[in-house]
Amino acid sequence: MSFVNSLIDLWHTTGIYGFLQAGGWRNLVMIGVGLLLIWLAIKKGFEPLLLIPIGFGAVLTNIPFAEIASHTVQILASDGTVVTEKFGGFIGQFYDVGIASGLFPLLIFMGVGAMTDFGPLLANPKTLLLGAAAQFGIFIALFGSVLLERISGFSFVEGPGNTTLAKSILHVAGSIGIIGGADGPTAIFTATRLAPKYLGPIAVAAYSYMALVPIIQPPIMKMLTTDAERKIKMEQLRYVTKAEKILFPIIVLFLCILLLPSATPLIGMLMFGNVLKESLVTDRLSDTAQNALMNAVTIMLGLSVGSKMSGDMFLKFTTILILLLGLMAFMVGTMTGVLLAKLMNKLSPKHPINPLIGAAGVSAVPMAARVVNKVGLKSNPNNYLLMHAMGPNVAGVIGSAVAAGILLALVPILGIS
Incomplete structure (x- = not known):
């Protein structure tokens, strides 16, 4: 027996x-x-x-x-x-140490900074506006999340209708909105501070949309542009000096410190990594930041994000809703980037820009820029937009970090602790 x-x-x-x-x-x-x-x-x-x-x-x-x-x-x-x-x-420990603490996103940003060339942005500064416009989806999703709760009665947060609930709604809405930046580290960093309960689906949504850029963006880009606009060839970018490349991250960091300290952790690590790259006297540190360290952190971060896709936690209505709102934010961000580029052409017809590069304003680096280049080549086989698209693309990285800083700064301003 x-x-x-x-x-x-x-x-x-x-x-x-x-x-x-x-x-x-x-x-x-x-x-x-x-x-x-x-x-x-x-x-x-x-x-x-x-x-x-x-x-x-x-x-x-x-x-x-x-x-x-x-x-x-x-x-x-x-x-x-x-x-x-x-x-x-072991994956749970990765999550506790690196995700819940917000450490991995900062290390990723340092690696991204060490791999980023701000030259295309400096050569064509107006593309900074395209990176800013692509963050519009973040705030559309934020207000959409709040509006959804007010109109439908559905709540992301369980509890009585009191002040604490209202505060929590804003926390969750802000964390969902940041998905629209298509920047996984920024989404994780923001969610750990505003809505850690929903960190799993938010991180999964952000990284999923980063990976699915080649599927999501091209139909939107083609819908909003004409064939003639997609064929626009842009002027060759000017040469950017080494001094400009070194001064840029330092100036951006000081502006962030003065105007938006809440974004300093992300912006600071991004610019630190870039100074390592551009200084040319820290090759070993730059190489470690963009290769060995970046690869190790990416493995642990990816496994940690995947660990939040357990059946009991993920297959819920709330999770599906977060994914849909995040998708809406990403699509709106793509649209606003393209539409602003078209508006800029109306205001400055002598120096037209290809509206496709506006889609690269979402900070899915460098995938979004590659997709822009691919779509442009389909319309004109001699139209190489990759370097032009990298301007708004790296601007989008800065823009998503600034948007996260604004959301984090709104908490104390609105009296939310």
């Missing part, structure tokens, strides 16, 4: 048994989603550096009983000291 009981106990530890339990189908669905992301990365080439870790993290976290994504449990002892009662799974 004991042998039979042992077999039963063993059966209860198998993955098959776990999948057969109530809700087990959700884990199977999310494993399928994880495998789909891996397939898109390998077969279609959609941001493989992001989608393979995220997809694999989703597969690992949905394995029954493995607790790979479980979090470290700490308790407060009688003498006031914090005692670790149970360490979490």
Whole structure:
């Protein structure tokens, strides 16, 4: 009899048994989603550096009983000291140390800065406006989230209709809105401070839309532009001196310190990484920031984001709604970038810009710029827009960080703690 009981106990530890339990189908669905992301990365080439870790993290976290994504449990002892009662799974520890603390986004921004050439932006400063315009979707989604709760009665936050609830609604709305910047590190950094409860779906949405830029953006770009506009060839960019490239990150950092300190962590790390690159006397540090460190953090961050795609947490109406609002924000950001470029051509017809580069204002670097170049080449095989698109693209990185700083600054201004 004991042998039979042992077999039963063993059966209860198998993955098959776990999948057969109530809700087990959700884990199977999310494993399928994880495998789909891996397939898109390998077969279609959609941001493989992001989608393979995220997809694999989703597969690992949905394995029954493995607790790979479980979090470290700490308790407060009688003498006031914090005692670790149970360490979490290895991906859960990645999440606790790097995502929940906001550390990984800052390290990613340093690596992005070390890989970024602000030359195209400095050569054509008006493209900074396109990067700013593409952040419009962030605030549309913010107000849309608040409006949705007011009109429909649906609430992201469970609780009585009191002041605390109203504050929480703004927190969540701001975190959802930042998805529109298509900047995963910025979305994570903002959500950890405003709505940590929804950090998982917000991070997944932001990184998913970054990876799906080649699918989402081209139809919008073609819808808003004519064939003649897509064929516009832009003037060759002027030469940018080394002094300009070194002074730019320092000036931007000081402006941020003076005007928007809440954005300083993101802007500061971005500009620090760029100074490492442009100074030419810190090659070893620059190489580490943009290669070894960046790659290691990307692996841990991707697995951590994927760990939030567990069936019980992800397959909820609230999560689906966050994904849809984030998609709306991203699409609006793409549209406003293109439309502003068209407006700029109306105001300055002597020096036209190809409206397609406005779509690169979302900060999915460099994927958005590559998509702009690809769409432009389809209309005119001799029209190379990549370097022109990099201007608004890197401006979008700065713009999304500034937008995050504005959202974080609005909290104390509105009396929200």
